[in-house]
Amino acid sequence: MKMSNNFKNISKAFVGVLTLSAVLVACSKDTTEPIQLAGLNVINASAEATKYDFIVDNTKANEKDFQYNSQLGYLNLYPGLRRIGIVEKGKTAFLLSKQETFSPGVAYSVFIADTLSKRTFVKVEDDLTAPTGEKAKIRFVNLSPDAPALSLGINGAATDLFTGKAYKESTAFVEVEPGASINFEVKNAAKTVVATLPATKIEKGLIYTIWAKGFNGTVAADSLKMAAKIYTHK
Structure with a gap:
């Protein structure tokens, strides 16, 4: 398999109206038609030491080591049915490969x-609509393979933000108040705290996944033990 490495990261948050001018030839005349792109962020949540290369069709998408806990950031992606996969760093044999459909103007993680x-791959759509007013937005994804259903809350809050999410399940984004030092807690069904994100800064206008x-x-x-991690969509 011959691979190239010509992907470019989108420098700012993916916006659904992003277009790319492509020259199409029809009836012996050059015409220019805008093509609306998809956005793709890839996160390595596979709790092992293996470093990967991420492949879209036959193109290597990462320039740096793609190891556990790292992410690529949003990539320009032509919409449609695309083959995505991972190989061990520097090798060509797929460890995992799957065809996925990406819609124009939609961002994905x-x-x-x-x-x-x-x-396995877990694909979710990213709602990158800006939070209203002075708010931020947060969602939760359970990617601990042997964990029970999990909830996410804030220490001291009367109710949790999200409850009962099984492995590979994700929530919709909800708006939250920003704060300089918020203590997030991941809990099991018995309300026992199994992971924390202490003293986390949440800024107004930003969008987060925990x-x-x-x-x-x-x-x-x-x-490799259960823990919680947060990233900003940008």
């Missing part, structure tokens, strides 16, 4: 979840 023969990662059971390294 694709998570690489689980490990070894159980690796995800549960790692394994709930016994693991060989502390870095």
Whole structure:
């Protein structure tokens, strides 16, 4: 498999009206027609030491090491049915490959979840509509393969932001008050806190995803234990 490396990251948050001028030839005349792109962010939530290259069709999309906990940031992507996959860094044999449909003007996050023969892609749409007023937006994704259904709340709050999300499930975005030091808590059905994001800064006007990662059971390294992580959509 021959691969090229000519993807360019979108420098700012993907916007649905982004277009790319493409020259199309028809009836021996050159015409220019705008093509509305999709946006694709890829997050490595696979709790293992393997470094990947991420492939769209036959194109390598990452320029830096793509390891556990890292993300690519939004990529320009022509819409339609595209083959996405991962290979071990510097190699060509697919560890995971799947055809996915991407719609024009829509932003997506694709998570690489689980490990070894159980690796899978989890694709979710990203609502990048700006929060209203002085608010921020947050959603939650459960990407801990052996965890029970999980909830996300804020320490001291009367009710949780999200409840009962099973492995690979995600929530819609909700608006929240910004804060300089917010303590997020991931809980199981018994309301026991199983992971935290302490002293987290949430800024007005920004959009965030919090995800549960790692394994709930016994693991060989502390870095692979269940934890929570946050990223900003930009």
